[in-house]
Each structure stands twice: as structure tokens, then as C-alpha cells.
Amino acid sequence: MRFATIVILALAATSAHAGKKAGVTMPDSIRVSDKVLTLNGMGLREATWLNIDVYVGGLYLEHVSSDPASIIASNQTKRLVLQFVRDVDRKDIVKAWNEGFANNATVKVATIQTMIDRLDGWMGDCPDGSTLTFTYEPGKGVAVDIGSTRKGVIDNDDFARSLFAIWLGAKPPTKALRNGLLGSHP
Numbered sequence: 001m002r003f004a005t006i007v008i009l010a011l012a013a014t015s016a017h018a019g020k021k022a023g024v025t026m027p028d029s030i031r032v033s034d035k036v037l038t039l040n041g042m043g044l045r046e047a048t049w050l051n052i053d054v055y056v057g058g059l060y061l062e063h064v065s066s067d068p069a070s071i072i073a074s075n076q077t078k079r080l081v082l083q084f085v086r087d088v089d090r091k092d093i094v095k096a097w098n099e100g101f102a103n104n105a106t107v108k109v110a111t112i113q114t115m116i117d118r119l120d121g122w123m124g125d126c127p128d129g130s131t132l133t134f135t136y137e138p139g140k141g142v143a144v145d146i147g148s149t150r151k152g153v154i155d156n157d158d159f160a161r162s163l164f165a166i167w168l169g170a171k172p173p174t175k176a177l178r179n180g181l182l183g184s185h186p
Helices: 002-018 068-073 090-104 109-122 157-168 175-181
Strands: 029-032 035-047 052-061 078-084 131-137 141-146 149-154
Touching: 029 052, 035 078, 035 175, 052 157, 052 175, 068 157, 078 157, 090 109, 090 157, 109 141, 109 149, 109 157, 131 157, 141 157, 157 175
Parallel strands: none
Antiparallel strands: 029 035, 035 052, 052 078, 078 131, 131 141, 141 149
């Protein structure tokens, strides 16, 4: 009986820890419409040679996976949550998207440029503590939320795959962030 209690407590501590990174806690699972998504992993975005913490990203999937190509290509409901841990201005956010799409888009950027421009237009400054959420639902597109405000939806599968490829593609913002989202712990 004592051994079973220790095992249960150890498992509970492990699952609670899995949803915490750099002081940010995310739930182990969420509901999107009628789907339950599981936290696939969390990663920390650091910038500059000083490794300044910028945001913690959490990737939620219907089917947990460590295969980035499969996640990008999959037609499952998925959500990426970015919780900012420092102030980031609009100019830097837009620059990061544009670089991310240029480095990782799954199609020629010109074919989705109007959608990238729409996304850029929705962005504002992201102060410390703010949340940016991208939710893809098959047949509905990518919903973009800043905090609790829905900025809009972009209904295009090429855009959706290219957007998630920013973090999961061959040239993510950082390898550590990508690995964290894929469930690896550096």
C-alpha cells in the first residue's frame, strides 16, 4: 500500500511538472470545440546572444507526436499558445513572422503573402503576461486570438501548415523551442 501511494504521488508530480516552463504553467489538456487536445510539449523562446527569455510556447494536439513533419501535415485540430514573459513590440513580432515564413513555409511564400499580411495587420505589441493563440480546426482554418480577443480566422490549409512550420520546420526560432514543443526536454 505504501509503495502504491508513493508511485501515485510521483506520477501526479510528474504530470503537474510537465505543464510548467520558465514560470509559465499550461494545462495538460484543453478542449477545442468537441475535441480534447493534449499538451504535446512546451518550449522557451530565447533571443540574442544573452539568451533573453521572450515567450513560452505550448503545443496542443489531438494525437501526441514527436514527428514535426507529421504534425505540420496532419489534418487534426491543433493549438499553439505563446505566453510572453517580456514586452515585445509589434515591429519585432511582424519581423519574426516574416522570417519564420520565409525560412519554413510549406509553399511559396507569394501564394500565402496576403494571408501573412492579414496576420501582420492583426498584431500589436505583446506586453509581458500576454497570450497569443493560434488554433487550427480542419474545415475552419486558423483562429488568431490575442488574449481573449479573436482577431480573425484565416481559412487556408497552406497557410496553416506554413504557420505551424515556423516553430516545427527545419529553421525554427531556436532548436530548443522546437524540441520542447515536440516533447523533448533539453
